[in-house]
Amino acid sequence: MKDLILAQLQQLVEALQAEGVFPADFSPTLQLDNTKDKAHGDLATNLALAGAKAAGQKPRDLANLLVARLQAQPELGKAVSKMEIAGPGFINFFLAQDALSAIVPRILNEGAQFGLGQQGQGQKVQVEFVSANPTGPLHIGHGRGAAIGDCLCRLLEATGWDVTREFYYNDAGAQINNLALSVQARVKGLGPDDPSWPADGYRGAYIQDVAVAYLAKETITADDQQVTGAADPEDLDAIRRFAVAFLRREQDLDLQAFGVQFDRYFLESSLYAEGRVEETVQRLIQQGYTYEEGGALWLRTTDFGDDKDRVMRKTDGGYTYFVPDVAYHLNKWQRGFTKVINEQGADHHSTITRVRAGLQALGENIPQGWPDYVLHQMVTVMRSGEEVKISKRAGSYVTLRDLIDEVGCDATRFFLAARAATSQLTFDIDLARSQSNENPVYYIQYAHARLCSVARQAEDKGYRWSLAEAEPVLETLVSEQEQQLLKWLARFPETLARAATELEPHQMAQYLRDLAAATHSWYNAQQFLVEDAAVRTARLALAAATRQVLAQGLGLLGVSAPEQM
RNA sequence: GCGCCUAUAGCUCAACCGGAUAGAGCAACGGCCUUCUAAGCCGUAGGUUGCAGGUUCGAGUCCUGCUGGGCGCGCCA
Known part of the structure; x- marks a missing residue:
C-alpha cells in the first residue's frame, strides 16, 4: 500500500523533472509518514514542502499540482479514497477501506513469512555479544547485552541476513x-x-x-x-x-x-596458539605504524583519530589486550564477514577507536567504519529501595539467573530489550517482582491469549471459516477499532525493517505495545462470536491475523506467546 | 581537563534519516464485568522537551555555548 503510493510519487517526480517543473538534479528522499492524527488521513507526504524551493513555487501551489497529477492515476484511485492538502502544504492520503482490509488475507496467506524482508540478501553477518570473561556468573549488564544482541540477531535473520552469533572471551589473562x-x-x-x-x-x-x-x-x-x-x-x-x-x-x-544460543565461542588464547597475534603484530610493524619507546612497542593510533598512541607490547614482553582484539577482528574479516556488529556495554566504548585504528593500520582495505557497534548504557539495579553496586570482586551483584528466577525470562528479556540501548536503565527488582502483573510484556501476551481463546470458542461452537469465505466479507470491518487495528497490522513489515536497519530492537517492543493496545480496544468494543456469519467470519479472520502478527513480533524479541494466561 | 552517551508528565520510557495539537505505561481521579479472559477497556488531570542563542517554511530532533547525570581517559580487560 505504502509501496504503491511511494512508487507513484517517484514516477511523478521523474515526470515533473522531464517537464522542467523540478530541476534535473532534484532527488528528494521521498517521505511518506504514518500520521499521528487521524484527521490527517492515514499517510502524509511533505514532498510539496521539500520541493517548493526547487520548483520555485509556494508549497500549497505545488501541492495542488501534485494532487491533480496523482488523481489522474487510476491505480492510486483504488487504494486512496481521498487526498487533501493541509497545513503548510502536506498531502494527506486517506486509504480506501478495502485497501486497508487487504492486509488480512496477505498476513494469513504468507503465514510466518509475513513481514520478512530481504535487505540482507543472504549475506553473512556476525554479531558478537555478551563476551563475558569466565570469572563469575553473568550479571544484569550482561543480561541487557544478551537481550539486545539476541534480538538484533532475530531481526537480522528476519530481514534476510545469514547470522552468526559469537561469544568471545579471555581465558588466559x-x-x-x-x-x-x-x-x-x-x-x-x-x-x-x-x-x-x-x-x-x-x-x-x-x-x-x-x-x-x-x-x-x-x-x-x-x-x-x-x-x-x-x-x-x-x-x-x-x-x-x-x-x-x-x-x-x-x-x-x-x-x-534466557533463550540465547551461540553458534561459536571464541577463545582469546586460540589467537595466540594459532600465531594470529604475532602475525598481526608483524603486519603492523611492516606497515610502519609502530615504534619503540621506553622499552615498549607502540602503535601510532593517533594517525587514525585516537587521542593518544597505544602500547602494543609491554615492557614485560606481553601484549596489551587490544592486540588480540585487533587480531580477532582481522580474523572476522578474513572469515568473510563484511558486516560485523559488536554489542557491548558503553564502558568499553574506548576500544572502538583503538580496534578500528588497528584494522586501518593493517592496510587490508577494511572499511573505516567497520565493524558496527551497538553500545548499551549501564544498568542500575534497585533492590529494597537501594542501589545495588555491581562488583565482581566483592561478590555482591545481581545475577542474570536471579532475575530469571525472580522476574521470569519473558519479562526480563522484554524489560531489557524494550528500551533504547543509548538510554540508561533502572531495573527495580522489587517493582518487577511485586507488580509483575502490570509488566508490559503481560499486556502483549494477554492480547495474544485472548485471541487464542476466541478462536478456541469459535471452534467449540462450530463457527468454522476459511480464508476464501473471509475475503469477500472483510469489507464489514468498518468500526473505528477495526480500522485502527488494520493500520497497525500493515505497519509490521516496515517496523521490522526499520528496527533491523537501525539496529534498534526496542522499536519492535514499542510497536507490539501499540498493536496490543489496538487489539484490546477492539476486543472490548465488539463481540466476535455474533450471529451474522459474514461479520463473524470477517472478525475471526482479523483476530487470526492479529494473533499471528503478535506471535511473530514476540518471537522476534525472544518472548513466548502463550495461548492462555 | 579531554572524549562518548544522556537530560521529555510525579516515576519509568517513546516520539519513524527535521513535520501538523510531543505520546504510552505506572502512580492519581471518575466510570465499565448476568455477554468471547477486567493481567482489559473508556474518560479526566498531568509539559516553557535542563538553560540561552542560532540555522529554516517548520526544531524534542541539527549547530554553538552553558548547567546537571552516566561511562571512559592503564604498559587492566
Whole structure:
C-alpha cells in the first residue's frame, strides 16, 4: 500500500523533472509518514514542502499540482479514497477501506513469512555479544547485552541476513589468573577474610562452589569444552582450566535459561596458539605504524583519530589486550564477514577507536567504519529501595539467573530489550517482582491469549471459516477499532525493517505495545462470536491475523506467546 | 581537563534519516464485568522537551555555548 503510493510519487517526480517543473538534479528522499492524527488521513507526504524551493513555487501551489497529477492515476484511485492538502502544504492520503482490509488475507496467506524482508540478501553477518570473561556468573549488564544482541540477531535473520552469533572471551589473562588463585585459596581452605587471601582475589561465594567441585574431581561440560577436576591444590594450571570450564558452564546455563544460543565461542588464547597475534603484530610493524619507546612497542593510533598512541607490547614482553582484539577482528574479516556488529556495554566504548585504528593500520582495505557497534548504557539495579553496586570482586551483584528466577525470562528479556540501548536503565527488582502483573510484556501476551481463546470458542461452537469465505466479507470491518487495528497490522513489515536497519530492537517492543493496545480496544468494543456469519467470519479472520502478527513480533524479541494466561 | 552517551508528565520510557495539537505505561481521579479472559477497556488531570542563542517554511530532533547525570581517559580487560 505504502509501496504503491511511494512508487507513484517517484514516477511523478521523474515526470515533473522531464517537464522542467523540478530541476534535473532534484532527488528528494521521498517521505511518506504514518500520521499521528487521524484527521490527517492515514499517510502524509511533505514532498510539496521539500520541493517548493526547487520548483520555485509556494508549497500549497505545488501541492495542488501534485494532487491533480496523482488523481489522474487510476491505480492510486483504488487504494486512496481521498487526498487533501493541509497545513503548510502536506498531502494527506486517506486509504480506501478495502485497501486497508487487504492486509488480512496477505498476513494469513504468507503465514510466518509475513513481514520478512530481504535487505540482507543472504549475506553473512556476525554479531558478537555478551563476551563475558569466565570469572563469575553473568550479571544484569550482561543480561541487557544478551537481550539486545539476541534480538538484533532475530531481526537480522528476519530481514534476510545469514547470522552468526559469537561469544568471545579471555581465558588466559591476569583476571583469569586472579580467578585461579582465588579458587586455589578456597581449595586450601582459606576464606576471603583470611590474611593470606589473594590481594585481587574474587570473593564471591561461587568460588567455593568451584573449589568443592574441583576437589570432587567433577567433570564439567560447557558448550565449548569439557574438563575434569584434578583435585591437586598445587596445580594452578589445572585449577585455572577447571575454573574457566566451571564458570563457562554456569554462564551457558544462564544463557540457555534466557533463550540465547551461540553458534561459536571464541577463545582469546586460540589467537595466540594459532600465531594470529604475532602475525598481526608483524603486519603492523611492516606497515610502519609502530615504534619503540621506553622499552615498549607502540602503535601510532593517533594517525587514525585516537587521542593518544597505544602500547602494543609491554615492557614485560606481553601484549596489551587490544592486540588480540585487533587480531580477532582481522580474523572476522578474513572469515568473510563484511558486516560485523559488536554489542557491548558503553564502558568499553574506548576500544572502538583503538580496534578500528588497528584494522586501518593493517592496510587490508577494511572499511573505516567497520565493524558496527551497538553500545548499551549501564544498568542500575534497585533492590529494597537501594542501589545495588555491581562488583565482581566483592561478590555482591545481581545475577542474570536471579532475575530469571525472580522476574521470569519473558519479562526480563522484554524489560531489557524494550528500551533504547543509548538510554540508561533502572531495573527495580522489587517493582518487577511485586507488580509483575502490570509488566508490559503481560499486556502483549494477554492480547495474544485472548485471541487464542476466541478462536478456541469459535471452534467449540462450530463457527468454522476459511480464508476464501473471509475475503469477500472483510469489507464489514468498518468500526473505528477495526480500522485502527488494520493500520497497525500493515505497519509490521516496515517496523521490522526499520528496527533491523537501525539496529534498534526496542522499536519492535514499542510497536507490539501499540498493536496490543489496538487489539484490546477492539476486543472490548465488539463481540466476535455474533450471529451474522459474514461479520463473524470477517472478525475471526482479523483476530487470526492479529494473533499471528503478535506471535511473530514476540518471537522476534525472544518472548513466548502463550495461548492462555 | 579531554572524549562518548544522556537530560521529555510525579516515576519509568517513546516520539519513524527535521513535520501538523510531543505520546504510552505506572502512580492519581471518575466510570465499565448476568455477554468471547477486567493481567482489559473508556474518560479526566498531568509539559516553557535542563538553560540561552542560532540555522529554516517548520526544531524534542541539527549547530554553538552553558548547567546537571552516566561511562571512559592503564604498559587492566
